[in-house]
Amino acid sequence: MRSREAILAQQAQRLQRLLTHAYENVPYYRQLFEERGLRPDGLRSVEDLSLFPMSSKADLQQRARDFLARGARPDRMIARPTSGSSGQPVTILNTRWEEYRREARRRRVDGYYGVQRGDRRAAVGFARSRTRLNQLLWKAISALRGDTRVKFDCRQPPERILRQLATFEPTVIGGYAGVLNQVAQVALENGERTVRPRYLTAGGEMLLPSMRRNIRAAFAAPVYDVYSSNELKLTAWECRQSGLYHVCDDSLILEVVADGRAARDGEAGELIGTNLHSFAMPFIRFRVGDVVVKGPDRCPCGEPFSTLRAIQGRALEHFLLPGGRVVHPFALDVGLTPWIRNFSLVQEREDAVVARVVALAERTGEQVAELTRSVQAVLGPDVTFTLEFVSALEPAPSGKFQPYRGLGRPHVLAAPETGSPVPPR
Ligand SMILES: [Zn+2]
Structure with a gap:
């Protein structure tokens, strides 16, 4: 097994190579360097990288061509369209080598x-x-x-x-x-x-x-x-022992940012990623749009990777309720109810949430009323909650189910109070 030090040394080396390439060959990043008066050799360490501006899906949508490196041949690359949960869909291009x-x-x-x-x-x-x-x-x-x-x-x-x-x-x-x-x-x-x-x-x-x-x-x-995500590729995988997630530190640089600074262990923040292996269409300090909870810098199992405690998914999936209250989707995990086969929970207005439920046959009126009461208690009295029974749920065009669709804009939440949402195995 490689040492943590060896992985970090390789990470810094790959970062330097990526930044130099982006500065020399990618119009979008060249402009960012010049606007900030930065040069690749001025960003020697992973810590220095925080001086570089972040980019978002909106930047990619508006300037897709400028994200492509000089000499890249889109017709020879493999296109991966993203589902566009943040608005207009975008297409990520990779070479065969990538x-x-x-x-x-x-x-x-x-x-x-x-x-x-x-x-x-x-x-x-x-x-x-x-x-x-x-x-x-x-x-x-x-x-x-x-x-x-x-x-x-x-x-x-x-x-x-x-x-x-x-x-x-x-x-x-x-x-x-x-x-x-x-x-x-x-x-x-x-x-x-x-x-x-x-x-x-x-x-x-x-x-x-x-x-x-x-x-x-x-x-x-x-x-x-x-x-994983289309921009960063495989990013983190669950540890078999600790239940934490190992971060792919040798292929990417993952930052967790809360209130504009690096999150501490146990704190939730926005995931900012730099893919060290994407050269045709680089992603440097890219806002993937997911909220994660930072974990310890090394996993207790002994693997040389940094960790995340939890991946809370798309920031959009949180429920932003009247008065600015934010409800984490796990607080509304109605799927833990034994008589529910499948469900989707959609916030249709700020003060209206609808659950569409595919139920198993066996359920009593009292069970339905109890579920309605418990969800209503989390949402509060100023939100109308409706439970509808349907025969099937349609997946999004991407084939994913997205059980939660809230109106919350990307929003950084505090860490869950009850510890990791991952149940013990
Ligand atoms: Zn581990």
Whole structure:
């Protein structure tokens, strides 16, 4: 295992290389350097980086072309459109080499969780169409690794995904948290215990405590949360021992900023990321739009990575209520109610929240009234809460479920008072 010092030295070296490249080749960043009177060699350390201005999705939307390095060929790059939860969608472009690096990061995490040669791996996600060359490359990589990796489109009904998984008999499953949760709910409901992976990884959207509970119960296996974004790629993965998240310190620089300064251990803040491996379309001090809780600088398990205590997901998902009150989505995790199969909670006005619920058959009027009372107690008397029963919930066009849609603008919250929202395993 590499030492913490070796990782930090490599991080500083890669930062210098990235900044020099951005200064010399990327019009958007060149302008930022010049406006601030900065030069790459003036930003020697990770601490110096805080002098550099942050950028947001809005900057990327308005000046997408200027984010591209000189000589980059968009027609030869792999485009990843983002779901645009912050407004206008944007497309992130990566070279094949950058995609390969992305995959290498994922392989390291697979190795950490114990992926083995010969594993049958199911990936439940948004199945993108690949170019033929890319398909061949993928097959070659899979063959070299000696494993089988099959993609299952998450936009299919959960019943069908469960049937496909039962046929494939995966030893490892990865997928969007909300989709795995839906599949798990179907398996629990039907008493179908045929899918028995060694472990699962969830990503792409927030893994709520209720989702973790369902997935563990349905597949009788541990589920680990892996956090990534299109801009930063794989960013943090859940420690098997401590429940903290290890940060990918050798591939990115992650800052947690609260009230304009670096957050302390246990404090929530906005995630600001610098991707040390994106050169064609660099992301330097980029505001991803997620709120995270800073953890200790080293994980107690002994791995040489810094940590996060929690990933609270999209800042937009918080509920900003009358009088400026902010409610964290976990406070409204109605999915912990046993008779609910799936739900979405949408803030339609500042003072109106609607829960759309797909229920299991068995529920009493008293159970429904009790849930309404408990949610109403969190929201307060000045907010109208309505519970609607529906037969199915539609995912967003990206295939994600986004169970919470609040009106809160990106807003930095205090750390949860009851400690980590991740339940003990
Ligand atoms: Zn650890």
